[in-house]
Amino acid sequence: MTGISLDDTVATIAAELPGAAELFRRHDISFCCGGNVRLSEAAVKAGLAPSELLSELEALVKAAGRDAPEETSDLIGHILDRYHQTHRAELTWLIPLAQKVERVHGGHPSAPIGLSQVLERLRDELESHMMKEEQILFPTMQSGGGVGIAHPIAQMRREHEEEVEHLRTIEHVTHGLSLPPGACGSWTALYTGLRKFADDLVTHMHLENAVLFPRFEPQSRGAG
Incomplete structure (x- = not known):
């Protein structure tokens, strides 16, 4: 944007x-x-x-993107290190923490019922998405691109839209990440972690949609 x-x-x-x-x-x-x-x-x-x-x-x-490297290869490295690895690490502990909060506080009117299931779906889809970038799209970009690159880029953009829907669901089931009065340490840690994760994911998608992908799309459109 x-x-x-x-x-x-x-x-x-x-x-x-x-x-x-x-x-x-x-x-x-x-x-x-x-x-x-x-x-x-x-x-x-x-x-x-x-x-x-x-x-x-x-x-x-x-x-937005002020701290991102300018060179394409450096930008891809930044995305891999700062976002791909970070998402994986954070979801590893966010999901069991969500399960714990739902289990312990399930009777509370503000309990984030269904949150762990949403996070599991997001984890699975995000892992598939990131693997396709790591194994196919990014190596192609680092080799200079190519005529067929428009198709995987378009697919990545569509998958970003699906990830956005998961983020909206997270926002909904957590009531806007609003903690109830007297929330325990686990609940507080969960929402703190979710806030960072969601903001990171939006930044990650922005760097790809608005900075990285456009570098290759004019080339692919012109070649077609």
Whole structure:
């Protein structure tokens, strides 16, 4: 996402702009169930001036990808080390922690029922997605690309959209990652970890969708 408009929906912005989800949570703006509303409407409903909220989001646009390497091979290495390996490591402990919180606090009205199942589906789909990038797409890019590269890129973009849907489900079942009063340490650690994981995944997808993939798409379109 390279620019923000007041006509964009909050759901789209949260899915594509690193840091937007946390900004919306801070302003108590829902972007999972009620996310298909324009930014201007969401701002007014939250008691904010639309121009004020837009300015905050534009600052995030300027910051997005600022720390990513410029060279393609370095950028791919950054994605692999900073995101692929980190997602795998974090899901390894987030899933059993979610299972524990659901088991211990299942009777609580704020319990994140179904969270562990969503995380397991996301883990399986994300692992498949990342393996395809690691074994096929990224090596092709590091070799300079090619005529057929448009197809795997298009598939990766579609899979990103599926991952976004899982993130929206996580936001929904956790009530916007809102902890109830007196939440235990496990519940608190779970939501802290989920917040970082979700923000990381959005940043990861942004770097691929907005920075890495476009470097090869004009080439593939021209070759076709």
